[in-house]
Amino acid sequence: MSQSTSFSSDHIPDISDFSPERWTIKFVNEGAANLVFEVRLPPSPPSTTGSRSNGSNDIFQGNLLRVPKAGAKTFPYPELQQYWESTITPLFPPENLAQHQLVKLGHSPSKVVALLNDILIREESGRRKDFRGTRVLPDAQYGMLIEDMRSQNPSDLFVEFKPKWLSPSPSQHTRCRNCAREAYRDHLDPSHHKAHRLGILCPLDFIACRDSLESLDNVLKHILPASSSPSQRTRLIHWLKTNTLLPALQKVQSEHDPSLGVNLELAMTLRDCSLFLRISSPEEGPGKVRVDAKLADLDKKNAAKKKHHWEWLERNLVEGGFYGGKETPREKTYCLLERSKRN
Ligand SMILES: Nc1ncnc2c1ncn2[C@@H]1O[C@H](COP(=O)(O)OP(=O)(O)OP(=O)(O)O)[C@@H](O)[C@H]1O
Ligand SMILES: [Mg+2]
Ligand SMILES: [Zn+2]
Incomplete structure (x- = not known):
């Protein structure tokens, strides 16, 4: 971040708080600098008060998780997010921008990063040839939750x-x-x-x-x-x-x-x-x-x-x-x- 920008991470949710060992993770796609995953939480247990959870507090609902690649030499995510909010959002109507927010990936060594890398290893053969072998930036502290734009049903x-x-x-x-x-x-x-x-x-x-x-x-x-x-x-x-x-x-x-x-x-x-x-x-x-x-x-x-x-x-x-x-x-x-x- 530039010196003049004050950045407080207090309000940023930490996704390592949501029991990452219980997630179902799918690799979605990648570019030269970022990796994109789908994360699903296990179904929540029936609530003790008798009311069923509607999943509305599921932070991953409708979103994909985007994380930086090792060796990509791009700006840290807080700087990308800040730039997007200050410089990009004034240029387009909000409905024409895939919305995103920062999330923390937990203390280094991050359990989340390790799990995402496990998925990459498992999916290696399906990745673009020139991208194979690349992993998540090892000491990444932040990811982004980005509005999932894929089809919602088969005829989309x-x-x-x-x-x-x-x-x-x-x-x-x-x-x-x-x-x-x-x-x-x-x-x-x-x-x-x-x-x-x-x-x-x-x-x-x-x-x-x-x-x-x-x-x-x-x-x-x-x-x-x-x-x-x-x-x-x-x-x-x-x-x-x-x-x-x-x-x-x-x-x-x-x-x-x-x-x-x-x-x-x-x-x-x-x-x-x-x-x-x-x-x-x-x-x-x-x-x-x-x-x-x-x-x-x-x-x-x-x-x-x-x-x-x-x-x-x-x-x-x-x-x-x-x-x-x-x-x-x-x-x-x-x-x-x-x-x-x-x-
Ligand atoms: N919000 C989204 N909804 C659906 N698919 C997505 C979304 N964001 C990313 N993807 C998929 O993941 C791929 C890589 O994402 P992204 O463009 O963020 O990576 P990148 O490294 O910045 O790419 P590039 O090398 O083109 O700059 C996209 O091409 C797309 O297929
Ligand atoms: Mg890019
Ligand atoms: Zn031309």
């Missing part, structure tokens, strides 16, 4: 994607930042191409798909789960064409453009977040569809550490001609800007 559609850069900077004529960077990656490592069977989605398509069938097809190709039903597809299309969240994100991104050099930290955070979408079942009738669209992973970035790499990469993109599609050999991309020039 859960979609997750990173919207990335939703508008081009003024200097970008042939490729947007995202597509220029992808072209650069292909240029350095031709196998990168093959890793993307479907090609790279141009993030500008997320906004353009309101009016363009071609953009809509691109987006669906990349984010619609293969297992989805025709009605789920229809509901996703409706959301893509009418949502206010992506335009809102686009707007705050352009207000915080890295080229303005004002708040690189926030500019980066806004371009690396995830969007979780849960579209609920139409069982109650077509008018009753419920859509929860929330941004997550809005973690403060270490701009001081990343600034050099950022500027270096930007120089390479400009000087290597990747924004203009002038690199040799020319990499194949499918940027919306490139397509509109052709037409």
